[in-house]
Amino acid sequence: MATRKVVFPPRRQALYERNRYSPAIKSNGFLFVSGQVGSREDGAPEPDLEAQVRLAFDNLNAILKAAGSSFDDVVxxxxxxxxxxxxxxxxxxxxxxxxxxxxxxxxxxVGVTWLYGFQFEIKVIARLSDEEGQKE
Incomplete structure (x- = not known):
């Protein structure tokens, strides 16, 4: 079985381990990022919708950065x-x-009826730099 190359953002590994999923996986020159929501450090939803969307993007960008990537690499x-x-x-x-x-x-x-207390979620696929893609 192939080993998954997991990417964790800083200070949030326990949150992902508690919920039993990986924030992002590197594979074949791409980064597959799990859906990111506007959660605070403890995982609770940010109540204000605009702030929740900004926080979802901030959480996404933390994962992209941890993988050596940025939103410019999102396809x-x-x-x-x-x-x-x-x-x-x-x-x-x-x-x-x-x-x-x-x-x-x-x-x-996609319009949905429920997101575990959140109003917005974003998931992406990003290309990794040639250097990152070679490390796999």
Whole structure:
């Protein structure tokens, strides 16, 4: 069985171990990042929606950085939103703060009924630098 090359962001390994999943896996020159939510250090949801979206991106960026990557390396994005009809505009006004310049990654947006107390989740696939890809 192949060993998974797990990437943990600083100071959050216990949270992932408690919930039994990996924040990100390096494989074949790509980084597959689990869905990131606007959770505080203890895993609790940030109650304010705009702050929750910013915190989700901050948590995502911490994982990307730990893998030697950045949002500029992201090629595919999936976002999940509870009640997107009423929350999309609020969420999407925050996104450009983190998204970067065109060309943008591909995007799939999914409306859901429940995200374990959160309103927004983002998961991505990023390409690793040639150097990172060679280390696998």
């Amino acid at each position: 595919d994005v999936t976002v999940f939103m509870v009640d997107p009809e009423s929350k999309f505009e609020t969420i999407w006004k925050v996104v450009p703060e983190y998204w970067g310049d065109a060309p943008h990654p591909t995007l799939t947006a």
